[in-house]
Amino acid sequence: KRKKPRTSFSRVQICELEKRFHRQKYLASAERAALAKSLKMTDAQVKTWFQNRRTKWRRQTAEEREAERQQASRLMLQLQHDAFQKSLNDSIQPDPLCLHNSSLFALQNLQPWEEENAKIPPVTSLV
Numbered sequence: 001k002r003k004k005p006r007t008s009f010s011r012v013q014i015c016e017l018e019k020r021f022h023r024q025k026y027l028a029s030a031e032r033a034a035l036a037k038s039l040k041m042t043d044a045q046v047k048t049w050f051q052n053r054r055t056k057w058r059r060q061t062a063e064e065r066e067a068e069r070q071q072a073s074r075l076m077l078q079l080q081h082d083a084f085q086k087s088l089n090d091s092i093q094p095d096p097l098c099l100h101n102s103s104l105f106a107l108q109n110l111q112p113w114e115e116e117n118a119k120i121p122p123v124t125s126l127v
Helices: 013-024 028-040 042-087 102-109
Strands: none
Touching: 013 028, 013 042, 028 042
16 A cells, blocks of 8 residues: 655645644634635645644653753752852851961861751850
């Protein structure tokens, strides 16, 4: 059995089909028949064109959503990296008392590994 040759549509037909698809993804049988008649196409051609166009539309929107998801993921990673770098680069403001005493200055600038809620307050006075 020989395969039916591919039907080619005119630019005007495709333009009208695309315009209609943009407004309406699914056509009722009466709408499909009216559109087919106005474009000098068969009902089956319009039906098949819409089925194929919906498949293409679903694939495109899935690809766009995936691209947006990947872009958002890259942005989050960059923001996390920037925040981490900022936390590394932010220096502790030295206590005025510690500036004149090298031992206290060294103690204040120590950053021991800390467990949750176990922060040691900065040295503020010796008295």
